[in-house]
Amino acid sequence: MSTDIDRQWTTRLRRRALKLLPPEKIMPDTQPTYVSSWIYVFGVTTMAALAVVIASGCLLALRGPQWWHTSSVGLFVNSLHLWSVEIFFFAMVIHLWGKYFMAAWRGGRALTWITGVVTFVVSVATAFTGYLSQSNFDSQWISTQAKDGINATGGGAYWNVLNMGQMLMWHIVLLPLAVVALVALHVLLVRIKGVVPPFEEPAKIRVGQ
Amino acid sequence: MSFFHIAALLPLNTLGHYIHWRWIDISVANFVVIVLMIVTFIGALLAPFPGRRRRKEQQ
Numbered sequence: 212m213s214t215d216i217d218r219q220w221t222t223r224l225r226r227r228a229l230k231l232l233p234p235e236k237i238m239p240d241t242q243p244t245y246v247s248s249w250i251y252v253f254g255v256t257t258m259a260a261l262a263v264v265i266a267s268g269c270l271l272a273l274r275g276p277q278w279w280h281t282s283s284v285g286l287f288v289n290s291l292h293l294w295s296v297e298i299f300f301f302a303m304v305i306h307l308w309g310k311y312f313m314a315a316w317r318g319g320r321a322l323t324w325i326t327g328v329v330t331f332v333v334s335v336a337t338a339f340t341g342y343l344s345q346s347n348f349d350s351q352w353i354s355t356q357a358k359d360g361i362n363a364t365g366g367g368a369y370w371n372v373l374n375m376g377q378m379l380m381w382h383i384v385l386l387p388l389a390v391v392a393l394v395a396l397h398v399l400l401v402r403i404k405g406v407v408p409p410f411e412e413p414a415k416i417r418v419g420q
Numbered sequence: 421m422s423f424f425h426i427a428a429l430l431p432l433n434t435l436g437h438y439i440h441w442r443w444i445d446i447s448v449a450n451f452v453v454i455v456l457m458i459v460t461f462i463g464a465l466l467a468p469f470p471g472r473r474r475r476k477e478q479q
Contacts, residue, residue, distance in 0.1 A: 247469045247471065248464075248469055249463070249464035249465075249467060249469060250464055250465075252464075253464060297453075301453070301456075301457060301460075304457060305457060305460055305461050305464060308461050309461070309464065309465070
């Protein structure tokens with residue numbers, strides 16, 4: 212007989228989450244041997260770079276454009292933001308190439324693959340709005356060149372690359388939130404479904420099996 | 421030596437260099453990054469992963 216507590220949405224949500232992702236599955240002590248590959252190191256490098264991107268972005272938001280264009284510390288943090296993005300994309304693309312040739316969507320892992328690809332696409336949009344938010348001649352040039360491309364798709368009516376306020380808000384709020392949420396979902400799915408085994412192994416293998 | 425002296429060693433205020441080949445038009449910087457990515461990818465596939473043999477023997 213179920214009690215009032217059993218019927219609470221918080222109780223049901225907690226039980227469902229624990230069933231889907233028990234602690235030993237979300238932070239496993241061991242992984243199969245085939246996970247010992249540099250390809251996964253590049254996945255982790257991507258997340259480490261993302262942490263630096265966000266931290267340096269927060270510093271840039273604290274002090275503003277005048278600081279990052281003129282002071283030596285500001286220029287350093289601005290460069291740190293740019294180069295961590297370069298490492299983010301560099302590592303992400305190598306991880307993506309590796310997973311593509313491993314056919315990482317095998318064994319019911321389609322959503323893991325899709326979240327990875329969507330993260331890549333959203334990251335490109337985030338980087339693009341970052342170029343538009345630099346507040347220098349470079350951002351002016353890129354926005355005036357890009358407006359024709361965006362307008363040709365019909366998207367210009369909703370997403371105006373010449374609107375500095377809109378692009379900055381997308382760059383520092385909406386798109387980073389989307390990237391972080393997608394990365395979190397991607398990692399959770401890797402934990403739930405397990406890392407894809409090599410071609411000679413049955414594709415249905417999951418963590419702990 | 422100041423930050424600007426060090427920065428002057430690598431002049432970034434000049435026009436970029438481009439590679440033109442048929443319909444391909446790419447900056448040298450982008451081309452170098454793509455080549456580095458391909459080299460790193462091949463390295464990631466071929467380089468032995470530390471401790472992999474030990475883990476295999478344990479299993």
